[in-house]
Amino acid sequence: MHNGEVSYWWRARGRTAQRPPLPGGTEADVCIVGAGYTGLWTAYYLKRADPALRIVVLEAAFAGFGASGRNGGWVTAALPGSRARYTEHSRGAQGVREFERHLRETVDEVARVCAAEGIDAGLVKGGTLSVATSAAQDARLRQHLAAERSWGADENIVRYLNKEELAGRLTVAGAVGALYWPDCARVQPADLVAGLAEAVTRSGVLLYEGTPVADITVGRARTPMGDVRAPFVLRCTEGFTADLPGVHRTLLPMNSSMIVTGPLSSDAWRAIGWDGCETLGDEAHAYMYAQRTADGRIALGGRGVPYRFGSEIDHDGAIPPSTIAQLGRILRRMFPVTVEAGIEHAWCGVLGVPRDWCATVMMDPRTGLGWAGGYTGHGVAAANLAGRTLADLVRGVPSPLTTLPWVGHRSPRWEPEPLRWAGVHGLYALYRTADRLEDTGRSSRTSLLARAGDLVSGIPH
Numbered sequence: 001m002h003n004g005e006v007s008y009w010w011r012a013r014g015r016t017a018q019r020p021p022l023p024g025g026t027e028a029d030v031c032i033v034g035a036g037y038t039g040l041w042t043a044y045y046l047k048r049a050d051p052a053l054r055i056v057v058l059e060a061a062f063a064g065f066g067a068s069g070r071n072g073g074w075v076t077a078a079l080p081g082s083r084a085r086y087t088e089h090s091r092g093a094q095g096v097r098e099f100e101r102h103l104r105e106t107v108d109e110v111a112r113v114c115a116a117e118g119i120d121a122g123l124v125k126g127g128t129l130s131v132a133t134s135a136a137q138d139a140r141l142r143q144h145l146a147a148e149r150s151w152g153a154d155e156n157i158v159r160y161l162n163k164e165e166l167a168g169r170l171t172v173a174g175a176v177g178a179l180y181w182p183d184c185a186r187v188q189p190a191d192l193v194a195g196l197a198e199a200v201t202r203s204g205v206l207l208y209e210g211t212p213v214a215d216i217t218v219g220r221a222r223t224p225m226g227d228v229r230a231p232f233v234l235r236c237t238e239g240f241t242a243d244l245p246g247v248h249r250t251l252l253p254m255n256s257s258m259i260v261t262g263p264l265s266s267d268a269w270r271a272i273g274w275d276g277c278e279t280l281g282d283e284a285h286a287y288m289y290a291q292r293t294a295d296g297r298i299a300l301g302g303r304g305v306p307y308r309f310g311s312e313i314d315h316d317g318a319i320p321p322s323t324i325a326q327l328g329r330i331l332r333r334m335f336p337v338t339v340e341a342g343i344e345h346a347w348c349g350v351l352g353v354p355r356d357w358c359a360t361v362m363m364d365p366r367t368g369l370g371w372a373g374g375y376t377g378h379g380v381a382a383a384n385l386a387g388r389t390l391a392d393l394v395r396g397v398p399s400p401l402t403t404l405p406w407v408g409h410r411s412p413r414w415e416p417e418p419l420r421w422a423g424v425h426g427l428y429a430l431y432r433t434a435d436r437l438e439d440t441g442r443s444s445r446t447s448l449l450a451r452a453g454d455l456v457s458g459i460p461h
């Protein structure tokens with residue numbers, strides 16, 4: 001079994017030679033730090049809007065080395081944050097509704113660009129399912145649905161599927177019902193980010209790999225190879241942000257771990273179904289997420305070791321055997337027929353979590369410094385919307401995107417260590433215990449332990 005090696009997605013795709021590093025100090029109109037989805041989408045839309053712009057992207061490793069080449073491949077319209085918190089913005093609930101509409105449209109925008117640029121990322125817009133496998137989870141589904149309805153989300157946005165309706169789509173052992181949102185697509189994440197990097201360089205953007213930025217200051221990104229001087233410098237480093245000076249406590253690098261099976265036999269697929277390629281999650285507190293891959297496997301992820309002391313980031317993506325076993329148990333519990341295919345590859349990556357779990361797109365016109373991130377695990381579509389928004393902000397063009405409630409949003413900083421480590425580990429211990437209690441079926445109500453966790457963390461539901 002492969003463990004680490006960045007991700008299965010990259011191993012399956014195969015890597016071509018790394019692009020050269022920055023050859024020396026230079027000048028640009030816009031300097032973007034980080035070549036994941038955020039940095040690349042920003043470069044893509046900026047260059048399309050103004051082909052004369054000189055845009056330099058600096059990437060410490062290679063384009064798609066971070067979460068963008070390791071994720072679960074859900075191009076999801078889920079809000080990267082809390083409705084309640086974003087409603088505090090001056091535009092109130094209406095601003096949040098517009099934000100959500102833009103996120104739904106973003107799923108189609110990603111598909112449109114893939115088609116226009118010839119990016120074959122196995123994109124299928126099959127929607128997303130959240131299944132309940134216990135009475136407490138089913139009760140949470142129904143509460144969730146009631147909250148969506150009172151917010152104004154109709155049947156076109158989310159609907160309840162009973163056991164039989166769910167079984168018509170896919171068979172999950174023990175599932176009693178599900179919620180279904182049509183606005184989600186499945187992708188092969190590394191194919192998406194690699195295709196995007198190619199599209200961006202084709203358009204004339206200069207992308208330098210193997211070029212770590214040591215510091216960002218007004219008008220300058222400093223690297224060992226020389227400085228890039230530019231009136232706009234954009235930090236697009238999400239889960240890696242804690243490594244940069246001055247922003248150590250801005251985004252917590254939260255770990256997420258994944259496994260992928262070997263190819264499943266046609267008998268196994270007949271038993272499971274899943275012809276619609278919906279992305280799949282559940283209602284557990286320590287939740288899972290999965291997809292049916294374009295090459296006939298199941299890729300499944302979950303929290304694993306959530307966070308390393310001091311915001312330390314593990315770079316090669318290897319995960320401990322205990323996490324592989326934990327994810328394997330979830331896989332076999334939901335899909336017993338996957339035993340035959342075994343687990344072929346395991347890996348992890350970091351995503352950026354702000355203290356209030358709400359993402360930000362920020363641009364200070366006085367300094368020319370901007371950034372976007374903190375998508376709390378909902379970053380694949382959101383990074384596209386953030387990229388379009390940053391492009392408008394850099395160009396100083398007022399647009400419907402530049403007034404969305406995440407623009408200029410300020411999250412509090414995380415606590416210093418050891419409080420940060422203890423808090424995150426304590427929270428996930430609470431969630432795991434709550435899941436175990438609920439799985440015993442003794443109660444159909446959400447465990448008080450989980451509610452306590454939500455209260456302490458401020459995690460939105």
Ligand SMILES: Cc1cc2nc3c(=O)[nH]c(=O)nc-3n(C[C@H](O)[C@H](O)[C@H](O)COP(=O)(O)OP(=O)(O)OC[C@H]3O[C@@H](n4cnc5c(N)ncnc54)[C@H](O)[C@@H]3O)c2cc1C
Binds near residue numbers: 063213214255289
């Ligand atoms: C395992 C996993 C599963 C996930 N699943 C999903 C999902 O299914 N759906 C979803 O919506 N979201 C998911 N996410 C979150 C999503 O992948 C991220 O939010 C998104 O990819 C962030 O993109 P980004 O470009 O902002 O950051 P990244 O993709 O992390 O890119 C940042 C880049 O910056 C580079 N960098 C960092 N520091 C420096 C520096 N100092 N100098 C130069 N370069 C630097 C890094 O090498 C990296 O390439 C998942 C995340 C993980 C880890």
